[in-house]
Amino acid sequence: MQSPYEGRLTRLRAREPEEEPLLYQWFNDPEVTEFLSIRYPLSHQQERDFLARVNAISFDHASFSIVTKDDGRLIGGCGFERTSPENRTAILGIAIGxxxxxxxxxxxxxxxxLCRFGFEHMNLHRIELDVYAGNxxxxxxxxxVGFRVEGRRRDALFKYGRYHDIIVMGLLEGELVLDG
Ligand SMILES: CC(C)(COP(=O)(O)OP(=O)(O)OC[C@H]1O[C@@H](n2cnc3c(N)ncnc32)[C@H](O)[C@@H]1OP(=O)(O)O)[C@@H](O)C(=O)NCCC(=O)NCCS
Incomplete structure (x- = not known):
């Protein structure tokens, strides 16, 4: 049986409070946040609050740490937010910090x-994400991995002194591409 949490290179696991110093470092690094919605400097307390909020995984708070499969090193995070049981939808976010x-x-x-987990274990039907046009x-x-461009929100983001478009992408169950 294939582990629901394991891929070829990475494993997803629950968030842990000890991760806070690395998250603080990553998400205060402008190179990491260039294409993320983070705009202001983050405090240690904000990172601790985030971890406290997401560390109990459930349908509503499906947030994971990404670790390397060979040595278990923490390299990023990903997850679903705004999950809807009625629509079977979720918004996906990911950052390799x-x-x-x-x-x-x-x-x-x-x-x-993450998408396989969403479809096979959370019974999602649709996964959606936003990506900045320059990313x-x-x-x-x-x-x-199979996401399709579904639309473009023109000038939806102001960062670095100018407006940028946001591209909306979606993936339905059955569309996930697992190799290549
Ligand atoms: C975006 C992100 C998740 C991608 O993860 P990653 O491990 O770097 O990506 P991978 O190595 O799996 O794949 C990168 C692919 O993009 C391609 N690529 C890299 N730079 C590119 C560019 N400027 N233009 C087009 N393709 C590019 C690579 O060639 C590779 O494709 P290939 O396998 O067909 O050769 C990661 O870089 C990240 O977290 N960045 C910072 C935060 C972020 O941008 N998060 C996403 C917000 S929507």
Whole structure:
């Protein structure tokens, strides 16, 4: 039986309070947050509050740490928010905070595991996400795992002194691409 939490390179696990220093470091790094909604500096207390809020996983708070499968090193986080049992939908978010892991296949692998978990264990029908127009690496990852572009919110984001479009992507059950 395939583990619901494991991919080829990564494993998803519950968030732990001890992760706070790494989260603080990652999410105060402008390179990591360039394409995230984070705009203001984050305090240690905000990271502790976040972890306290998400550490009990449930349908409503399905938030995971991403660790490497070979040595269990924490490299990022991902999860679902605004889950709706009536519609069987959720909004997906992901960040590989460890920059040394970018372009190493970890994000694609974690996305596949998270979406598989969403469809096979949370009984979701539709997974949706927002991606900033300039975030080509993320768009490539989402397309690889089967997400389709569904729309574009023009000038929806103001950052770095100008407006940017936000691209809306969606994945329905049965559309997840697990290899390639
Ligand atoms: C976006 C993110 C999750 C992707 O994870 P990753 O582990 O770096 O991505 P992977 O290595 O699995 O795949 C990257 C793919 O994008 C491609 N890519 C990289 N830079 C690219 C660019 N500028 N334009 C187009 N494609 C690009 C890579 O070639 C690779 O595709 P391939 O396998 O077909 O060669 C990760 O980089 C991240 O968390 N970044 C910071 C936060 C963020 O942007 N989160 C997403 C918010 S929507």
């Amino acid at each position: 460890d920059k040394t892991c970018w372009n190493g296949g970890y994000g694609t692998d974690a996305m596949r595991t 080509e690496r993320a768009q490539r990852v989402y397309e690889k």
